[in-house]
Amino acid sequence: MRPALWGESLKLAASLVGRVATVAVVVGIVVLSSAMLVAARSGNTQVVAKLGPDGTPDWHGFLAAATQITAAGGLAGFAIVLAWMFGREFADGAVNGLFALPVSRRTIAAAKLLTFAAWGALVSAALPVVLGATGVALGLGTPGATELAGLARLTVLGLAGVVLATPVAWAATLGRSVLAGVGVGIGLIVVAQVSVLAGAGGWMPLAAPALWAMTAGRGATLGQVLLVLPFGAIWVALTLGAWRRLQVR
Numbered sequence: 001m002r003p004a005l006w007g008e009s010l011k012l013a014a015s016l017v018g019r020v021a022t023v024a025v026v027v028g029i030v031v032l033s034s035a036m037l038v039a040a041r042s043g044n045t046q047v048v049a050k051l052g053p054d055g056t057p058d059w060h061g062f063l064a065a066a067t068q069i070t071a072a073g074g075l076a077g078f079a080i081v082l083a084w085m086f087g088r089e090f091a092d093g094a095v096n097g098l099f100a101l102p103v104s105r106r107t108i109a110a111a112k113l114l115t116f117a118a119w120g121a122l123v124s125a126a127l128p129v130v131l132g133a134t135g136v137a138l139g140l141g142t143p144g145a146t147e148l149a150g151l152a153r154l155t156v157l158g159l160a161g162v163v164l165a166t167p168v169a170w171a172a173t174l175g176r177s178v179l180a181g182v183g184v185g186i187g188l189i190v191v192a193q194v195s196v197l198a199g200a201g202g203w204m205p206l207a208a209p210a211l212w213a214m215t216a217g218r219g220a221t222l223g224q225v226l227l228v229l230p231f232g233a234i235w236v237a238l239t240l241g242a243w244r245r246l247q248v249r
Contacts, residue, residue: 004103004111008085012115017084022119025077026127030134032073033066037138059140063150064214066131067157071210072189074127074158078120078165079185085112086169086239087178109243113169113236117162124158153213160209160225163232164188169239173246205231 012018041057055061086109128151132143143151167188172181192206202208202220205227211219 001103001107001111004108005114008108008111008115009118012081012085012119015084017081018119021077021081022123025074025123026130028077029066029069029073029127030130032069033062033131034134034138036065037062037140059135059143059147059150062135062138062140063131063147063154067150067154067210067213070127070154070157070161071213072193074124075161075164075189075192076185077123078116078161079168079188080182081119082116082165082168083172083178083181083185085116086172087176087181090172090176091178104244105246106240106244109169109173109240113166113239116169120162120165121159124155124162127158128152128154150216153216156225157209157213160228163228164206164209166232166235166239170235170242173239173242203227 036055037057040055040061055065131154132147132151135143135147165185165188168181168185171184172178175181175183188206192204192210195204195207196211202211202224208220208224208227212222212225
C-alpha cells in the first residue's frame, strides 16, 4: 500500500488538475464570497434585493455566501479531481500497465481514494482559514463565537463534499473515462438541488450537509449529515470491487 500511496500522492501533487482545483476551490470561493460582500456594501437597492435576506455586509452575509458557494462549487471541484484520478489511466492508455505491477489493482484504487481524501481534507481545512483572514482584511472585525461556528461548519461541509463525490470514482472506472466521472459529478449536484426543491430535506445525503451548514443546524440534524458516511462507504466498496474485477481491453 505504501508505494501505491506515494505514487498517487506524487501524481496528484505534480498534476495541473490538482493545483488548479486547489486554487479554484479555496481562492475561487473566497473571491466570489468577497464579491458578494462588496456588492452588499454598494448600497444599490437592486443588488441588495437580488442577494436576498442573507445579503448583508457583515460576517453573516459573508459566511452565508461562502456556504452556498461551497455547497455546489466544492462538490464540483472534488468531483473533477476524483474523475481525473480514476479516469486518467484509461484516457492515457496506461491502464494495461497496471496489470504488470506487483501491487493489486484493488490496492491501487484504495491508494487513489486515500490520497483524494487526504487532499480533500486539507482543502476543507484551508478554506475557512483563508475565509476568516479575508473577512478580517475586509474590515468585518475579529470573528466571534458565532462566526467561528460558521467557519467550522464550512469545514464539515467540505469534508462531506469529499465523501459525496465518491460515486464519481465508480463512474470513471466503469465508463473508463474522465468525462464519465465528471458527468456523474454534475448529476450529483443536480440531484441535490432537486431533492431540496422536492422536500426530501435532511434525509437526502446529497443535500443534508448543505442544509445543515446554511441553516446553522435547523434545516438538518447532525445525525442526518452523518448519513453521508454509509453513502460514501457503499460507493467506495463498489469502486474497489470494480478495480478488483478490472480486465484488459
